[in-house]
Amino acid sequence: MLHHISFGVSNIERAAAFYDAALAPLGYVRVWEDLRPGEMDQAVGYGIAGGGDKLALKFCPEGQRPPGPGFHLALAAPNRQAIINFHEVAIQHGGTDNGSPGLRPHYGPHYFAAFVIDLDGHHIEAVFNSPE
Numbered sequence: 001m002l003h004h005i006s007f008g009v010s011n012i013e014r015a016a017a018f019y020d021a022a023l024a025p026l027g028y029v030r031v032w033e034d035l036r037p038g039e040m041d042q043a044v045g046y047g048i049a050g051g052g053d054k055l056a057l058k059f060c061p062e063g064q065r066p067p068g069p070g071f072h073l074a075l076a077a078p079n080r081q082a083i084i085n086f087h088e089v090a091i092q093h094g095g096t097d098n099g100s101p102g103l104r105p106h107y108g109p110h111y112f113a114a115f116v117i118d119l120d121g122h123h124i125e126a127v128f129n130s131p132e
Helices: 012-026 080-092
Strands: 005-009 029-034 043-047 055-059 073-076 096-103 111-117 123-129
Touching: 005 012, 012 029, 012 043, 012 055, 012 073, 012 080, 080 096, 080 111, 080 123
Parallel strands: 005 055, 073 123
Antiparallel strands: 029 043, 043 055, 096 111, 111 123
16 A cells, blocks of 8 residues: 655654664665755665665754654564564664564564664554464
8 A cells, every 4th residue: 555654854864874774674775865965855765675665764854753643654574583683773773662572462463563763753663473
C-alpha cells in the first residue's frame, strides 16, 4: 500500500548518520541522497540496496515536529538478532530506548520487536513476526 514515508529532520547530516547505522542491521541502506551543506531542500532516502526509497529524511530546520501520539514507523526485520542489533546501534548513535527487544505476546505469539525514538523525536519500531 505505501510507496514511502518522509520524516522532517532538524539536522540532515546527524539524522543520516543515525539512520545509516540503525537501519544497517535490518538490511536497509541509503539508496539516494541530495546533500548540499548550507542549502535547503536536502534529503536522503533509505531502502533495500538496488531499490527505491521507503523512508526519506527531509531537512526542515524550522518548525520540524514529529507526528503526534499514536504514530510510529514499524520496519520489517529479517530475524530477531537484527532487531537486537538495531536497538543497540540506535541507542549507541543517540536514539532513546522506547522498548527493549523482546516478544510482545499481546500482538501475537511470535511478535518480536524493539522501539526507539530517533534524534528528532520520531518513534521507530523494528519487528519480526514469525517463528524463528
